[in-house]
Amino acid sequence: MTTMHWLPNPVDFRQSLKSALEADETGERLEKLAAVAQLRLGLVETIQVDNALKAVAREADAGIAAGFPLVRLAVLASSTIDHLLPAIRVGALRRRLLVETYAGSFGQYRQELMNPASELYAFKPEMILFSLVSHETIAGVPLTASAEDARAAVAATIDDLRVLWRMSRENLGATVIQQTFLDVTETLFGSYDRMVPGAPARVVADLNAQLAAAAAQEGALLLDVTRSSARDGIDAWFDVARWLQGKIEIAPRAAPIYGDLVARLIAARRGQSKKCLVLDLDDTLWGGVIGDVGLEGIVLGEGSAAGEAHLALQRYARALKSRGIILAVCSKNEAAIAEAAFREHPEMLLKRADISAFMVNWTDKAQNLSAIAEQLNIGLDSLVFVDDNPAERARVRASLPMVAVPELPDDPAHYVRSIADAGYFEAVSFTAEDRQRVEQYAANAERQSLRSSLESMDDFLRGLDMSLVFGPVTAVELARATQLINKTNQFNTTTRRYTAEELSTLIDDPENITLQFRLIDRFGDNGIVSVLILCRDQQDPGLFELVSWVMSCRVFGRQLEYEAMNIAVESARARGARTLHADFIATARNAVIKELFSKLGFVRRPGPAPEGTTRWAVDLADYAVQPTYIRRGAQT
Amino acid sequence: MTDDEILAMFSRTLRDLLGDDSIVLGMDTRRSDVPNWDSFTFVTFIAAIEMELGIRFRVAAVESFATVGDIVAESRTLLGK
Numbered sequence: 001m002t003t004m005h006w007l008p009n010p011v012d013f014r015q016s017l018k019s020a021l022e023a024d025e026t027g028e029r030l031e032k033l034a035a036v037a038q039l040r041l042g043l044v045e046t047i048q049v050d051n052a053l054k055a056v057a058r059e060a061d062a063g064i065a066a067g068f069p070l071v072r073l074a075v076l077a078s079s080t081i082d083h084l085l086p087a088i089r090v091g092a093l094r095r096r097l098l099v100e101t102y103a104g105s106f107g108q109y110r111q112e113l114m115n116p117a118s119e120l121y122a123f124k125p126e127m128i129l130f131s132l133v134s135h136e137t138i139a140g141v142p143l144t145a146s147a148e149d150a151r152a153a154v155a156a157t158i159d160d161l162r163v164l165w166r167m168s169r170e171n172l173g174a175t176v177i178q179q180t181f182l183d184v185t186e187t188l189f190g191s192y193d194r195m196v197p198g199a200p201a202r203v204v205a206d207l208n209a210q211l212a213a214a215a216a217q218e219g220a221l222l223l224d225v226t227r228s229s230a231r232d233g234i235d236a237w238f239d240v241a242r243w244l245q246g247k248i249e250i251a252p253r254a255a256p257i258y259g260d261l262v263a264r265l266i267a268a269r270r271g272q273s274k275k276c277l278v279l280d281l282d283d284t285l286w287g288g289v290i291g292d293v294g295l296e297g298i299v300l301g302e303g304s305a306a307g308e309a310h311l312a313l314q315r316y317a318r319a320l321k322s323r324g325i326i327l328a329v330c331s332k333n334e335a336a337i338a339e340a341a342f343r344e345h346p347e348m349l350l351k352r353a354d355i356s357a358f359m360v361n362w363t364d365k366a367q368n369l370s371a372i373a374e375q376l377n378i379g380l381d382s383l384v385f386v387d388d389n390p391a392e393r394a395r396v397r398a399s400l401p402m403v404a405v406p407e408l409p410d411d412p413a414h415y416v417r418s419i420a421d422a423g424y425f426e427a428v429s430f431t432a433e434d435r436q437r438v439e440q441y442a443a444n445a446e447r448q449s450l451r452s453s454l455e456s457m458d459d460f461l462r463g464l465d466m467s468l469v470f471g472p473v474t475a476v477e478l479a480r481a482t483q484l485i486n487k488t489n490q491f492n493t494t495t496r497r498y499t500a501e502e503l504s505t506l507i508d509d510p511e512n513i514t515l516q517f518r519l520i521d522r523f524g525d526n527g528i529v530s531v532l533i534l535c536r537d538q539q540d541p542g543l544f545e546l547v548s549w550v551m552s553c554r555v556f557g558r559q560l561e562y563e564a565m566n567i568a569v570e571s572a573r574a575r576g577a578r579t580l581h582a583d584f585i586a587t588a589r590n591a592v593i594k595e596l597f598s599k600l601g602f603v604r605r606p607g608p609a610p611e612g613t614t615r616w617a618v619d620l621a622d623y624a625v626q627p628t629y630i631r632r633g634a635q636t
Numbered sequence: 637m638t639d640d641e642i643l644a645m646f647s648r649t650l651r652d653l654l655g656d657d658s659i660v661l662g663m664d665t666r667r668s669d670v671p672n673w674d675s676f677t678f679v680t681f682i683a684a685i686e687m688e689l690g691i692r693f694r695v696a697a698v699e700s701f702a703t704v705g706d707i708v709a710e711s712r713t714l715l716g717k
Binding site: 042043044045047048051052054057080083239241242244245246251252253266 | 649680698
């Protein structure tokens with residue numbers, strides 16, 4: 001199969017093409033055609049897009065002005081390649097490049113390269129693609145050839161190519177792309193072919209091995225059709241009927257993928273390959289929704305096939321990281337829960353430190369992808385976004401067309417294949433800088449993280465559309481208030497526990513102020529998430545003591561502590577209070593709020609205090625109301 | 637598929653390949669009757685209809701095609717097998 005399965009299927013191909021051609025000006029037409037080129041196209045559709053492109057991009061200047069750079073590519077071949085040119089142009093358009101092609105006369109490439117008066121020279125190619133068949137070399141090696149003779153014949157072919165490459169570079173200033181030799185041979189000895197130096201399959205294998213070594217030395221780029229054809233099956237790439245009918249080696253049905261492979265190299269050479277893999281979490285990096293099933297419930301790791309499938313994706317991501325690809329996370333989740341998975345789940349192969357940008361919140365993913373690009377200081381067109389959710393994929397494609405978003409199959413077992421086959425990270429070199437890049441990005445991201453986390457936190461809070469319903473604790477809320485006070489360990493200022501009867505007595509005493517808070521956001525009602533109790537001092541009626549204050553960890557980081565204190569202060573003032581006192585009694589579990597009172601504007605109160613207790617006070621005349629993103633809802 | 641359906645598919649495919657919406661193929665149409673339908677486009681056309689119909693023409697059969705009707709008839713034979 002040669003389908004480009006990572007690209008989304010067209011919904012209405014003809015209509016999309018028509019609408020592209022009806023656009024008013026060149027830039028808009030190119031944009032729309034480029035969008036059509038991002039769809040999963042077959043042979044005929046690829047040719048249709050190319051026909052449309054010819055009608056649009058007659059004037060190269062207009063294309064360049066519209067942000068579509070022009071690349072001049074000559075294809076020199078020893079087989080028929082006319083059907084490949086439209087596919088190359090469309091593959092380039094998929095990457096926002098316009099390729100002007102020149103096809104040398106069939107089998108005349110050597111003469112053309114040697115003749116400065118040839119059409120090839122007049123074309124002034126920036127890149128030259130050599131697409132050659134192996135027949136001549138094979139014909140020159142008898143089946144009975146010794147290892148030495150076979151090696152010499154292969155070396156002669158490679159040396160001949162080196163000369164052609166040098167002429168391309170020196171006489172024309174062109175970058176060379178050399179296609180590997182497709183293995184279209186039939187077996188003679190069976191598996192033993194590989195051990196016979198003159199066997200055709202062995203000659204092709206040796207040619208390709210020598211070719212790669214020579215290309216590396218000469219700085220030629222390699223177009224590895226051999227690998228692709230091995231992956232897709234040689235029958236998908238070579239059709240002997242087409243060879244007999246028109247000396248076509250690359251089968252027409254493989255043309256679209258061939259064009260994409262060439263375009264990857266052209267884009268990579270121009271530094272336009274993707275730089276960053278952005279991963280969703282739930283049902284992508286692991287199985288299941290961690291917010292629902294908890295850290296222990298996610299499907300990940302050895303022991304289950306499904307768990308290993310997700311692990312395989314992590315392994316692939318880590319391998320990409322080791323070749324210089326930046327990793328990022330973009331997920332709708334509670335950040336603390338997601339962080340915990342990275343830090344605590346024993347099967348997580350990816351560690352938090354592997355992730356250079358970590359955007360876990362409830363904000364729109366397109367917005368988060370923009371934030372990731374900004375934080376890493378790379379373009380949005382450098383991002384690949386992997387998400388199992390088709391709706392998220394569609395939304396990101398619609399709002400950020402420059403972000404690559406692969407289609408994923410139903411089964412996570414095939415996720416790696418989708419990402420790998422898409423060729424987003426095509427490289428033309430592997431340098432020391434690549435090896436270091438990830439660390440550089442991680443350091444930069446860390447430097448920026450404070451600023452950007454503040455920015456994105458504001459967006460996040462605003463995006464939550466929170467409102468607060470509050471009132472005194474009454475008999476109706478008693479059961480929930482008791483439960484919350486007795487169960488809460490983290491946000492609990494004094495960790496005092498009360499029975500329902502004790503609490504009932506407290507709330508019935510008119511000298512006390514009790515408050516319960518119900519937080520509602522755009523995802524729903526969180527229920528009663530905080531309770532506080534203020535008791536009037538028996539000697540000083542202007543003084544209230546905060547004897548208990550608890551808050552559910554589900555709403556940490558939502559500014560609820562500020563708004564709750566604003567409300568508590570208002571209630572206390574209404575009852576004639578001038579001062580609030582509060583104790584913070586440290587326990588093994590409540591360190592998360594050890595700075596709470598100083599954040600709220602309280603000051604340390606002098607005087608003796610038990611071990612682990614700090615005493616705080618705020619003069620209500622001095623209390624500064626803290627602005628928050630929480631709206632006041634109905635009072636109960 | 638009826639002959640008419642096959643013929644309509646052939647017309648549509650050739651229009652798409654040549655970017656020429658005026659093309660209407662008939663049973664008697666010969667390649668030389670259609671502008672730009674050269675031997676290379678002919679091979680691409682054969683490849684495209686093979687993919688569309690899920691059939692493979694024998695190499696000798698392709699060489700013997702004189703009219704579009706010949707291709708329709710051979711297609712129907714292969715589809716019926």
